[in-house]
Amino acid sequence: MGTLDITFIHIAITLLVFTHTKSSTEASTHRNDTLKRCTAHERSALLAFRAGLSDPANRLSSWGGDNCCEWKGVQCSNTTGHVVKLDLQGPGCDDSVLGKQVLGGNISSSLVGLQHLQYLDLSCNRFGDTHSTDITWLSRLSSLEHLDMSSVNLSTITNWVSVVNKLPSLVSLDLSFCDLSTCPDSLLDSNLTSLESLSISDNSFHKHIAPNWFWYLTSLKQLDVSFSQLHGPFPYELGNMTSMLRLDLSANDLVGMIPSNLKNLCSLEELFLFWNNINGSIAEFFKRLPSCSWNKLKTLFLPINNLTGNLPDKLEPLRNLTRLDLSDNKLTGPVPLWVGQLTYLTDLDLSSNNLDGDLHEWHLSGLVNLERLSLSDNSIAIRVNSTWVPPFNLTELELSSCVLGPKFPTWLRWQTNMYNFDISNTSISDMVPDWFWTMVSSVQRLNIRSNQISGSLSPKLELMRASAMDLSSNQFSGPIPKLPINLTILDLSRNNLYGPLPLEFGAPRLASLFLYNNFISGTVPSSLCKLRSLQFLDISGNKLTGSLPDCLAYEYTINMTSLSIRILNLGNNHLSGEFPLFLRNCQKLIFLDLSHNQFFGALPSWIGDKLPSLAFLRLRHNMFCGHIPVELANLINLQYLDLACNNFSGIIPKFIVNWKGMTQTETGEDPLATAMAFGTNGTMEYNEQLYTVVTKGQEQLYTGEIIDMVNLDLSCNNLTGEIPEEICTLVALNNFNLSWNALSGEIPRKIGDLAQVESLDLSHNELSGEIPTSLSALTYLSHLNLSYNNLSGKIPSGNQLQVLDDQASIYVGNPGLCGPPLTKKCPETDLIPAAPEDQKDGSDNVFLLLGMSSGFVIGLWTVFCILLFKVKWRIVCFTFYDKLYDWFYVQAAVGLASLTRKTDTRS
Numbered sequence: 001m002g003t004l005d006i007t008f009i010h011i012a013i014t015l016l017v018f019t020h021t022k023s024s025t026e027a028s029t030h031r032n033d034t035l036k037r038c039t040a041h042e043r044s045a046l047l048a049f050r051a052g053l054s055d056p057a058n059r060l061s062s063w064g065g066d067n068c069c070e071w072k073g074v075q076c077s078n079t080t081g082h083v084v085k086l087d088l089q090g091p092g093c094d095d096s097v098l099g100k101q102v103l104g105g106n107i108s109s110s111l112v113g114l115q116h117l118q119y120l121d122l123s124c125n126r127f128g129d130t131h132s133t134d135i136t137w138l139s140r141l142s143s144l145e146h147l148d149m150s151s152v153n154l155s156t157i158t159n160w161v162s163v164v165n166k167l168p169s170l171v172s173l174d175l176s177f178c179d180l181s182t183c184p185d186s187l188l189d190s191n192l193t194s195l196e197s198l199s200i201s202d203n204s205f206h207k208h209i210a211p212n213w214f215w216y217l218t219s220l221k222q223l224d225v226s227f228s229q230l231h232g233p234f235p236y237e238l239g240n241m242t243s244m245l246r247l248d249l250s251a252n253d254l255v256g257m258i259p260s261n262l263k264n265l266c267s268l269e270e271l272f273l274f275w276n277n278i279n280g281s282i283a284e285f286f287k288r289l290p291s292c293s294w295n296k297l298k299t300l301f302l303p304i305n306n307l308t309g310n311l312p313d314k315l316e317p318l319r320n321l322t323r324l325d326l327s328d329n330k331l332t333g334p335v336p337l338w339v340g341q342l343t344y345l346t347d348l349d350l351s352s353n354n355l356d357g358d359l360h361e362w363h364l365s366g367l368v369n370l371e372r373l374s375l376s377d378n379s380i381a382i383r384v385n386s387t388w389v390p391p392f393n394l395t396e397l398e399l400s401s402c403v404l405g406p407k408f409p410t411w412l413r414w415q416t417n418m419y420n421f422d423i424s425n426t427s428i429s430d431m432v433p434d435w436f437w438t439m440v441s442s443v444q445r446l447n448i449r450s451n452q453i454s455g456s457l458s459p460k461l462e463l464m465r466a467s468a469m470d471l472s473s474n475q476f477s478g479p480i481p482k483l484p485i486n487l488t489i490l491d492l493s494r495n496n497l498y499g500p501l502p503l504e505f506g507a508p509r510l511a512s513l514f515l516y517n518n519f520i521s522g523t524v525p526s527s528l529c530k531l532r533s534l535q536f537l538d539i540s541g542n543k544l545t546g547s548l549p550d551c552l553a554y555e556y557t558i559n560m561t562s563l564s565i566r567i568l569n570l571g572n573n574h575l576s577g578e579f580p581l582f583l584r585n586c587q588k589l590i591f592l593d594l595s596h597n598q599f600f601g602a603l604p605s606w607i608g609d610k611l612p613s614l615a616f617l618r619l620r621h622n623m624f625c626g627h628i629p630v631e632l633a634n635l636i637n638l639q640y641l642d643l644a645c646n647n648f649s650g651i652i653p654k655f656i657v658n659w660k661g662m663t664q665t666e667t668g669e670d671p672l673a674t675a676m677a678f679g680t681n682g683t684m685e686y687n688e689q690l691y692t693v694v695t696k697g698q699e700q701l702y703t704g705e706i707i708d709m710v711n712l713d714l715s716c717n718n719l720t721g722e723i724p725e726e727i728c729t730l731v732a733l734n735n736f737n738l739s740w741n742a743l744s745g746e747i748p749r750k751i752g753d754l755a756q757v758e759s760l761d762l763s764h765n766e767l768s769g770e771i772p773t774s775l776s777a778l779t780y781l782s783h784l785n786l787s788y789n790n791l792s793g794k795i796p797s798g799n800q801l802q803v804l805d806d807q808a809s810i811y812v813g814n815p816g817l818c819g820p821p822l823t824k825k826c827p828e829t830d831l832i833p834a835a836p837e838d839q840k841d842g843s844d845n846v847f848l849l850l851g852m853s854s855g856f857v858i859g860l861w862t863v864f865c866i867l868l869f870k871v872k873w874r875i876v877c878f879t880f881y882d883k884l885y886d887w888f889y890v891q892a893a894v895g896l897a898s899l900t901r902k903t904d905t906r907s
Contacts, residue, residue, distance in 0.1 A: 038068040042083050045113030054104040082116035090124030102126045109137035123150040139166035148174040155179035172197040185211040201226035268293040272301045279306040304328040311336050325349040340366040351376040358383045376400035396420040403427050425450040482506035512536040538569040547577030567591040584610045591616040602626030608634035620644040633658045642713040651721035662730040695735040696759045696783035713737040728753045737761040752777035759783040792816025794826045
């Protein structure tokens with residue numbers, strides 16, 4: 001053959017092969033398409049199920065057309081075309097997204113039409129808005145292997161165990177967060193022979209942990225009954241669970257020690273006993289672990305229990321542990337050496353115990369796989385050689401309250417892969433080394449607070465990846481450099497930083513900035529207005545001067561309409577100017593402290609409209625003046641108002657009754673406390689900030705508990721007029737001070753209604769009238785000052801008033817007051833008080849005249865009889881009368897002669 005013929009034959013063969021292949025492919029595709037098209041009755045079942053749902057986010061928008069196998073969350077078998085999987089899990093069980101993204105409504109029993117269903121997940125939705133009252137249809141899905149209905153409200157279901165017991169193919173069951181309340185002791189005929197994973201956590205069973213039906217599930221590998229309010233000692237039935245790989249009994253009220261007959265748990269790999277009441281010796285606990293599983297055990301998770309005593313000296317068999325967590329117990333003594341022999345260990349947590357002693361390098365040298373080490377809140381001293389190089393490269397290190405110092409630990413320089421680093425309060429008093437800033441460059445959460453670390457903040461700070469940094473309570477000096485771009489929380493308080501604030505902070509997402517108690521000077525830069533995410537700002541206790549930026553320029557350049565600030569503390573500086581204008585854009589503001597500055601002028605009228613959430617307003621020791629604006633009536637959440645030591649004038653307004661924060665003793669959720677807690681984000685301890693409050697007659701320091709104080713202090717101003725009766729509606733007040741004003745009138749009669757008040761100061765005013773007797777009803781009162789007023793009358797008595805310290809000083813400067821504790825006695829009253837006018841009649845007058853007459857007669861006869869029968873008394877009496885007569889005669893004659901001479905002289 002020629003070359004052309006051969007080429008033609010090759011082309012022909014290629015075309016034949018291609019045609020055959022294409023035909024086969026088309027046939028296969030057609031066959032698969034046919035198989036993947038769901039049956040009509042299964043499509044109808046799904047549509048009936050959807051009809052009972054609410055879908056605000058339109059998540060099931062694809063549920064249309066003939067082929068339900070193409071619908072979102074639906075999966076069909078490649079061979080039979082039947083629906084085998086329905087996965088409608090919500091976007092997450094976080095309540096912040098549940099409202100908009102989740103499915104709701106009723107779970108229809110029409111799903112029973114999916115007879116080939118093997119996987120059903122309806123978790124993390126809100127079907128519970130309408131309680132499910134019947135789930136018996138589930139028992140007819142005999143092919144079901146995976147069932148997850150967590151967060152579905154099943155509070156009305158009592159037979160849920162018997163329903164799932166009819167699913168013989170079930171391998172995994174999750175009914176956590178379902179508000180279940182019943183849990184039978186046993187099952188007569190258990191069909192759950194294939195069940196390997198069971199989660200019924202976060203329910204409300206309120207019963208002993210044994211007996212319970214789940215202890216008899218011999219195939220279990222994973223059990224989670226956390227937060228289910230179970231209590232009592234460990235059951236002996238655990239010995240039957242021969243196939244268990246994971247046991248989780250977290251967060252119950254289990255009491256007592258683990259039983260000693262766990263010898264049959266030979267496959268146990270993970271033991272979770274988180275948040276229970278397991279008590280007794282930790283050494284005894286280890287002895288009771290099943291010996292046949294010692295070499296298999298990988299996770300031992302026992303935090304938040306009541307385990308006590310020293311860790312055992314030897315624990316040879318647990319060589320395969322990868323996670324050991326004994327935190328938040330009551331363990332004592334040193335860390336044993338066998339810990340360093342756990343070569344597979346990746347996570348070691350012994351924090352929040354009472355451990356002590358030294359930890360040397362041989363405790364740590366064998367931990368070649370260690371990734372997380374937490375020894376915080378113990379009294380452990382880490383004593384390693386300065387040349388020691390650790391064999392591990394940690395991602396998390398928490399050593400708070402251990403002893404690392406006084407020198408900066410050099411072994412830390414090799415830990416270059418960390419994202420969580422905490423060496424706070426570790427007795428380091430040394431200069432920060434240069435390598436430190438490189439070592440922590442990848443750290444996301446950095447905490448070195450409460451040491452004596454000195455030096456300046458490195459310019460490399462800007463290059464760090466940190467999102468949260470706490471360098472507070474040290475000896476850092478120098479200016480503040482540009483901040484890391486990802487930083488959201490920064491605490492540099494209680495250092496020796498000086499110089500101005502940075503013109504550009506460099507952290508656009510900064511949410512919390514604490515710089516208080518430093519030596520920062522200059523003005524507050526206008527770039528502060530660009531920090532749109534800033535919620536917590538405290539730069540009090542510095543040397544800042546000038547007025548605050550008004551942020552007007554940024555309203556147009558960056559389209560800024562509001563700032564996010566919730567807590568703002570600028571107190572104890574040298575700031576000046578009128579009430580800060582930029583606060584108009586801070587409508588989320590809850591806490592405002594401008595005290596001890598040089599602000600002046602009247603309070604603006606917009607304060608009540610633009611700051612509707614304000615609960616804490618502290619303006620003491622400034623130069624504000626004018627009347628208390630009526631717009632303050634709109635601050636209904638106000639619970640702490642301090643306007644002391646300014647130049648406010650006028651009367652105390654009656655609109656104070658609008659301040660619900662002072663009129664209600666129980667207001668539900670405290671917005672100020674919530675804001676404080678949210679501000680720390682679990683990283684900082686902002687509640688350690690000190691506040692000076694004038695209460696109980698002196699300045700007292702408060703920290704975080706100030707958020708619980710209900711305070712009204714208008715002292716040291718020029719207020720006039722009477723104290724309004726409306727004051728008595730502020731029944732939640734703890735501290736009430738109106739001293740050093742010019743208030744007049746009487747003290748309100750119902751002052752005793754302020755049942756919660758502990759300190760009451762009305763001194764140095766012009767108050768008059770009597771002290772109300774209702775003061776004796778103030779059972780919490782520990783300080784009272786009414787001095788230097790014009791009060792009068794008898795001081796009331798009462799148990800609480802009698803125990804106050806230095807009682808005489810309470811009433812000094814009120815000359816009209818009398819009675820104890822003063823030495824001045826009150827005027828005596830008649831022994832027999834006169835009857836009221838409306839009770840007198842003519843008979844009373846008759847008896848009164850008869851009594852007086854008889855008394856006069858008896859008295860006269862008594863004198864007459866004495867003079868008649870006693871001669872000596874007669875002589876004495878008549879002699880006395882003669883002398884008295886002579887004295888009057890002489891005095892009259894002399895007086896008459898003197899008067900005559902004066903008349904003659906004038907003539």
